[in-house]
Every structure is written in structure tokens, then in C-alpha cells.
Amino acid sequence: MFWRLLWKLLRGSSGRLVVAILALVSGAMVISALLNLEFDIERKLTQEFRMLGANLVISPGHDAQITGAAPSALMNESDAFATIQNLRDPAVEAAVPFLYIVERAEDTPVVVAGTKLEDLPKLEPSWRIEGQWTSSRDDQIPCVVGRNVAQQLHLALNSPLHLSYVGKTAQLTLVGIVDAGGAEDNQVFLQLPEVQSFAGLPGQIGLVQLSVRGTAKSISDYAARLATALPANEVRPIRQVTEAEGDLLNRIRLLIVSMVLLILVLTALCVLATMAALAMERRQDVGLMKALGGSIARIVALFMAEVGVLGATGGFVGAILGIELSRWMGQRVFGTAISVRWEIFPLTIALMAAVALAGALPLRLLGKVKPAVIFRGE
Amino acid sequence: MATLVQVEDLRKEFGNVRALAGVSFRVEAGEWIAIMGPSGSGKTTLINILGGLDTPTSGQAIVDTVDVGRLDESGLTRFRAQKIGFIFQQFHLVPYLTALENVMLAQYFHSTTDEKEAREALERVGLGDRIEHLPGKLSGGEQQRVAVARALINHPKLILADEPTGNLDEANEETVIQLFRDLHREGHTILMVTHASSIGSLADRRIVFAHGRLVQIPASLKSVT
Numbered sequence: 001m002f003w004r005l006l007w008k009l010l011r012g013s014s015g016r017l018v019v020a021i022l023a024l025v026s027g028a029m030v031i032s033a034l035l036n037l038e039f040d041i042e043r044k045l046t047q048e049f050r051m052l053g054a055n056l057v058i059s060p061g062h063d064a065q066i067t068g069a070a071p072s073a074l075m076n077e078s079d080a081f082a083t084i085q086n087l088r089d090p091a092v093e094a095a096v097p098f099l100y101i102v103e104r105a106e107d108t109p110v111v112v113a114g115t116k117l118e119d120l121p122k123l124e125p126s127w128r129i130e131g132q133w134t135s136s137r138d139d140q141i142p143c144v145v146g147r148n149v150a151q152q153l154h155l156a157l158n159s160p161l162h163l164s165y166v167g168k169t170a171q172l173t174l175v176g177i178v179d180a181g182g183a184e185d186n187q188v189f190l191q192l193p194e195v196q197s198f199a200g201l202p203g204q205i206g207l208v209q210l211s212v213r214g215t216a217k218s219i220s221d222y223a224a225r226l227a228t229a230l231p232a233n234e235v236r237p238i239r240q241v242t243e244a245e246g247d248l249l250n251r252i253r254l255l256i257v258s259m260v261l262l263i264l265v266l267t268a269l270c271v272l273a274t275m276a277a278l279a280m281e282r283r284q285d286v287g288l289m290k291a292l293g294g295s296i297a298r299i300v301a302l303f304m305a306e307v308g309v310l311g312a313t314g315g316f317v318g319a320i321l322g323i324e325l326s327r328w329m330g331q332r333v334f335g336t337a338i339s340v341r342w343e344i345f346p347l348t349i350a351l352m353a354a355v356a357l358a359g360a361l362p363l364r365l366l367g368k369v370k371p372a373v374i375f376r377g378e
Numbered sequence: 379m380a381t382l383v384q385v386e387d388l389r390k391e392f393g394n395v396r397a398l399a400g401v402s403f404r405v406e407a408g409e410w411i412a413i414m415g416p417s418g419s420g421k422t423t424l425i426n427i428l429g430g431l432d433t434p435t436s437g438q439a440i441v442d443t444v445d446v447g448r449l450d451e452s453g454l455t456r457f458r459a460q461k462i463g464f465i466f467q468q469f470h471l472v473p474y475l476t477a478l479e480n481v482m483l484a485q486y487f488h489s490t491t492d493e494k495e496a497r498e499a500l501e502r503v504g505l506g507d508r509i510e511h512l513p514g515k516l517s518g519g520e521q522q523r524v525a526v527a528r529a530l531i532n533h534p535k536l537i538l539a540d541e542p543t544g545n546l547d548e549a550n551e552e553t554v555i556q557l558f559r560d561l562h563r564e565g566h567t568i569l570m571v572t573h574a575s576s577i578g579s580l581a582d583r584r585i586v587f588a589h590g591r592l593v594q595i596p597a598s599l600k601s602v603t
Contacts, residue, residue: 001486004479012474288470291431292528293459294487295452372431375466376422 002302009306013278020274020359021314024352027267028318031260032348033325038256039341042215044330045249053124054096054209056223059234074099074204075233077192083229084208089222093211094122097192100206101199103165106153111187112163114195114205117144123211124180131157131176134191141194144176146185163188165198216246264355271359275307279362286366287374296367303363311356315349322348382407382536382567383428388437390423390590397423399590400437407535410558410568412578415587421571422540424587428569429462429538430454442535459488463529467541469521471513477524478509481531488532499527503557519550526557530566537561539570543577555580 010017060075077097084095099114117133135142143161145153155161161172172190179185196202212219219237227235282303289299323340330338383405390398398420405411413421426432427439430446433454439446442461449457464470471480481496500509503523505516513521522542529537539558543551555577562568562582570581578584586593 001482001491005475005483005486008474008479284470285472288472289483289487290455291429291458291464291470292484292487293455293462293532295455298487370432372426375426375431375468375470 002305005302006305006309009302010309013281016274016278016281017310020271020356021310023267023270023274024311024314024356025318025321027263027270027355028315028348028352029321029325030263030318031351032319032322032344033329034256034260034263034322035347036323036326036338036341036344037329038253039344040326040330040338041252041256042249044338045252052126054094054211055219055238056210056212056226057236057238058208058210058226058230059236060206061232061234074201074206077203077205080205080208080230080233083226084210087222087225087229089212089225091213091218091222093213094119095208095210096120096123097205098207098209099192099195099199099201099204101165101195103163103188103198105149105161105163105188108153110149112165112195112198113184113187113189114192114198115189117142117189117191120144120189123209126181127184128179129176130179131174133176135173135175137173140173140175141170142175142191143172144178144189145174146187147177147179148185149188150174150177161188163198168198170194170198215249264351267352268355268359271307271356272361275360276362279366282363282366283369283374286369287371290369291371291375300364300367303366304357304360307356307360307363308353311353312349314356315352316345318352319345319348380407381405382409382442383569384438384440385424385428386438386440388424388427388439389435390420390427390432391435396590398427398434398437401587401590401592402437403585403592405567405569407567408562408565409583410562410581411570412581412584413569413571413587414573414575414578414584415593419587420590421587423590425538425540425569425571428536429464430457459532461535463532463534463537465522465525465529465537465539465542467544469513469518469525469545471521471524471528473513476510476512477505477516477520477527480513480524481528484528484531496527496531499531500524503527504553517550518546519553522546522550522554523557526554526561530561535567537566537568539568541571541573543572543574551577 058080060073080097081095084092096116096119101112101114102109103112104110120127120133121129129144133144145155145161149155153161155174155177157174157177159174161174163170163172178189192205196204212222214222223235223237286299323344326338327340381404385404386402388398388401389396401420401424413424415421423432427434427446428441430449434447437447444457444461446454446457472483475483477500478493478496481499482491482493485491485496497506497509500506503526505520505523505527508516508520513524516524542558543554546554558568558570559580570577572578
């Protein structure tokens with residue numbers, strides 16, 4: 001009979017309850033969208049920030065100057081990479097060595113970076129390359145130049161490039177022109193062994209740049225572990241990137257949590273207004289139920305169950321709509337859909353049921369209805 | 379016969395208004411009592427106190443050995459569910475429940491529902507073919523018969539009827555009164571508030587109120603003091 005009564009209550013007051021359920025569905029939709037966004041925002045932001053390039057640098061030491069190939073400012077390539085591999089952190093997207101020297105190209109001094117050309121796209125996903133990073137031909141020494149260098153030296157793809165360094169010369173083939181949007185546009189990129197050979201520094205590198213996924217804290221933690229494993233070197237996060245990421249994440253989270261709380265309060269107020277009107281309408285019914293021997297607990301439980309069903313239904317429908325809303329928002333903000341977090345469903349339903357019950361406080365006042373007063377028409 | 383209702387010096391005041399000013403009487407089990415008097419004379423207040431819907435200011439109202447005035451809220455709730463069957467002038471049916479569900483509502487608050495028994499109760503009052511109708515689809519007389527079925531469904535010790543025919547036309551009044559005759563014949567104890575002398579004359583006794591007091595106590599009725 002409980003469920004029969006519950007169903008009849010829901011049907012009997014459908015006009016008023018439509019207002020409450022609309023408020024609950026709307027609230028649940030926005031809340032589930034925001035929560036879904038909140039749960040996924042860290043992953044999305046991390047992805048976005050990884051587009052900005054390296055966020056961790058290993059350099060030779062606290063006092064070293066990375067200005068060229070001075071022996072005191074170098075470190076052993078194999079030691080650094082052995083340590084990185086030993087730590088086996090899956091968050092490391094890319095770890096790329098660099099050795100910088102200044103050579104002359106067509107009598108113009110240029111900074112030459114020896115690196116792993118094939119790993120640069122992983123380290124710097126935002127760099128745009130015209131041509132290729134490497135060449136498959138064994139008879140060529142491939143090189144990539146920044147767009148400013150290409151402009152200054154009037155270089156085109158497949159042009160030859162002559163470099164000279166301390167009496168040594170090399171004939172290179174230009175396979176790519178990179179647009180990095182920074183100082184790298186003024187550099188020439190070669191495979192690391194070529195530069196090591198030029199400089200007479202086999203196995204030596206100037207620094208390692210890493211792109212590490214994760215929060216500012218997890219990156220700092222990883223940096224600390226690296227620093228412990230490489231006591232002779234300096235390991236430091238690139239603060240502008242990691243701090244900007246953490247700061248933005250915190251601001252977005254604060255915004256989302258504030259919005260969720262505000263919507264919860266507004267939804268509760270809307271339900272409260274509807275339920276207050278409903279409580280007035282139901283005084284007669286409650287008076288009758290009491291006259292028939294209905295206990296306060298049983299009567300109020302019936303109305304609370306009604307409100308709970310409303311909240312859960314509103315939460316469920318709203319959560320489905322909210323997931324779609326978050327997909328749309330993700331597409332608009334990040335260019336890709338936000339992943340669906342299924343735990344949002346029970347969370348939204350529970351939140352809406354709680355909000356509905358909080359908004360149903362006026363129904364509790366029905367417990368104080370005196371049948372004799374109601375029947376007197378007061 | 380055993381005394382089912384015993385009222386001793388019962389008083390009820392609403393602020394400065396004295397609704398009952400020291401009323402005393404007894405009702406034996408199986409009696410049909412008509413409570414009569416002008417509006418505002420305290421009839422409904424008496425019914426409400428005997429039914430546990432209101433509490434007396436002083437005095438005693440004992441129904442089936444239970445002193446209603448001493449019951450707390452939960453005690454009154456149990457008392458109403460177990461001992462009283464109400465029939466109101468305004469019917470007071472829940473508008474969104476069918477006739478059957480209105481009867482089952484009383485079962486639900488009493489103990490457990492029994493749909494078969496509820497159907498039989500409606501058939502007994504001549505509404506076997508109106509069981510699934512909402513109150514809005516029933517005539518006044520039919521609604522009152524649903525209320526009678528609801529009042530009887532839990533086998534109450536005492537039936538309290540407040541102007542049960544007050545809103546009915548002559549034909550429906552006769553139908554409902556016939557139901558009360560049947561109930562009386564079956565041994566139910568009935569206290570009925572009525573303005574109609576014709577209905578009052580059907581009762582075993584009449585108690586007449588004025589200004590919260592009993593003003594007419596037939597000499598032959600020894601149980602009324």
C-alpha cells in the first residue's frame with residue numbers, strides 16, 4: 001500500500017511537482033556537467049599544458065652555466081638516461097638530451113643544438129615543422145633549422161648547409177624548418193652524436209629536458225626523486241609552466257565547487273517553495289490520515305519518500321543530460337569530448353535526493369497538523 | 379450491557395470560549411445515541427474528544443476503558459486506529475485515491491491492508507460496482523457510503539458520526555440511514571451528531587446540548603446523568 005499511496009501522491013500533485021522536478025533536473029544537469037568537468041579537468045589541463053613543452057630540466061650542477069660546451073658544464077648522457085630509466089615513471093612523456101655549441105654557418109654564428117630529433121615532437125608538440133625531423137637517407141647528415149635561421153640564411157628544404165667549428169667542417173642537408181615561436185627559431189638542430197663529434201665531447205650533454213604528465217605536486221615529487229638519484233646534477237621544474245598549471249587548476253576547481261554549491265542552494269530553495277505550497281494543500285489529507293490513525297512518522301515518511309523519489313528521478317535525468325552537456329562543454333573548451341565519469345551518476349542522484357529532502361522541510365510541519373483544527377476549517 | 383463510553387464532568391475551553399461546561403453521561407455497548415442541539419453547542423467538540431482528535435481541558439472521557447485525556451500523541455494515534463470509526467459530514471475522502479484505496483488507507487494505518495476485505499466492505503454498502511472510482515466521480519451519497527465502509531473496515535469499538543447526512547439529498551440520506559440501522563442491528567455502538575429530529579428519533583436515546591451543557595435528559599434514560 002505504501003508504494004500505491006506514493007504513486008497516487010505523485011500523480012495527484014503532478015502539477016506542483018512538475019515545478020520541483022524541473023528545478024531538480026536543471027540543477028542536476030548543471031551539477032553533473034560541472035562535476036564531470038571537474039573530475040576530468042586535471043587530465044585535460046595536463047594534456048593542454050604538455051603542449052607547452054618541457055616542464056622539467058636536468059642540468060649539470062647548481063653552479064654550471066649552460067652557455068656552450070665547456071667541460072665543467074656538462075654531464076654524462078648515459079648516467080642521466082640510466083637514472084631516468086631506472087625510476088621507470090610512466091608519467092614521463094619524453095626525455096630529450098641537448099648539447100649546445102656555437103658554430104658558424106655561412107660565416108654567421110649560430111647556436112647548434114645536438115639532440116634526438118625524432119623525440120622533439122613528443123617533447124614540444126606545439127612546434128610546427130615544415131618538412132621532416134629526420135632523414136632516412138644514410139648519405140645525408142640531416143639538420144632542422146629554426147625559421148629565423150632559414151630566413152636569415154635564405155635556406156629552403158633540401159638546401160645544403162655548411163657548418164664549421166674550431167677548424168672542423170660539415171656538409172648538412174636541411175630536412176625541416178621549425179616554427180617554435182621562441183628562441184629555438186634562431187637555432188640549428190642536429191642529431192646529438194654529430195654535435196658531440198664536432199665538439200669532441202662523446203657521451204656528454206648539456207642538459208636533459210623532460211615532459212612529465214601530472215599535477216604540479218606529482219611533478220615536483222618526481223623531480224625530487226630524480227635529484228636524489230642524480231646528486232651531482234640540478235633537477236628543477238620549469239616553474240612558469242607547473243605553477244601556472246597548478247594555479248589554473250585550483251582556480252577552475254574553486255569556480256566549479258562554488259557553482260555546484262550555489263546551484264544546490266538554488267535548487268533547494270526552488271523545491272522548498274514548491275513544497276511549502278504543497279504542504280498547505282495537503283493539510284486536509286494529513287488531518288484525515290491522522291484521524292484514521294496514521295502516525296506522524298508514517299505520514300511524514302510517505303511524503304519524504306515522495307520527495308526522495310522526485311530527487312532521485314531529477315538527479316538521474318539531470319545526470320544523463322549533464323553528461324551530454326559536459327561533452328559539449330569539453331568540445332567547446334578543449335576541442336575534445338570530456339570523458340564520462342560514471343561515478344557522477346550516483347553522486348548526482350544522491351546530491352539531488354539530499355537537496356530535495358532539505359527542500360522538503362515544510363512537509364515536516366505537516367506532523368503538527370491537528371485533525372480537529374483542520375476539520376473545523378481553521 | 380457493559381458501559382463503553384463514560385464521560386465525567388468533561389470540560390473544554392478554547393481560550394475564553396467554553397465549548398463543554400461539565401458534561402457527564404454514559405453509553406452502553408451496542409447503543410445508538412443521537413447528539414442534538416444548535417450549532418456551537420459543543421456536539422462536535424464532544425465527538426472530537428471521544429474520538430481522540432482533541433483533548434479535554436478537564437474531566438474524563440473513557441472509551442472502552444481508555445481515558446482519552448491521558449493519552450499522549452502516539453497513544454491517541456493508536457487509539458484512533460484501533461477503537462474509532464469516523465464518519466464526517468464532509469465525507470473527507472482523499473480525492474486522488476479510489477473508493478477502494480480510501481478504504482484500504484484506514485487498513486494501512488491500522489495494521490496491514492487486505493484488498494479483498496476492503497472490496498467486501500464496499501460491496502456491503504452497495505458500491506461493488508464503484509470500487510475503482512475516484513471520489514470526484516461519486517455522488518454525495520456514494521461518497522458517504524465509502525466513508526461508512528472506511529469507518530467499519532477496522533472493526534472499531536465506537537462509530538462517531540458527525541452530521542453524516544448533513545450534505546445529502548433525501549434519497550441518499552435514506553440510504554445512509556439504512557446503513558446505520560443495519561450497523562445498529564449488528565450491535566455496533568454509534569454516537570451520531572444530527573440536527574434532524576427524524577434521524578434522532580431512530581436512535582435509542584437522544585442527548586441534547588445547549589451552550590456546552592446537556593439540557594435534555596429523558597427520564598427514562600438512566601445511563602444519562
